[in-house]
Amino acid sequence: MLDHSTQVQRHPLSERGDDAYMTPPCATAALEPLMALLEKSNMQSGKALIDFIRTQNWHVIDPETKLVVLHEINSAIVKLRTRNGMSPLDDGLPGDRSTVFQTIRLIVVPFEEKPAHSFSAKQER
DSSP states (O other): OOHHHHHHHOOOOSSOOOBBBOOOOOHHHHHHHHHHHHHOOOTHOOOHHHHHHHHHHHHGSOOHHHHHHHHHHHHHHHHHHHHHHOOOOOOOOOOOOOOOHHHHHHHHHHBBOOOOOOOGGOOOO
């Protein structure tokens, strides 16, 4: 099995199952610092992670890379939560404030009807 940094660097170019792998140049600027940030994350890193994600130009990053980014962030959050004795996932009910991951997902892949809401550090789960 490949480690996370190798997986981020080698994602498929197409959905046809080609064996060719490559990270688009526009994504490299976001992926490398993101992986470093995720490695150093702790339970108080939510705001810093959201702030980093907000600084990236997600409009120029391809959909496959966005999925890799969301997967890596989700994996890091799950590991961090379980390491701290919490349940792996804690998505709120409709109407609740967004979690760190939900906020990031809406920044990376926004829905027209649902913009990314601010996340307060005191609300971090």
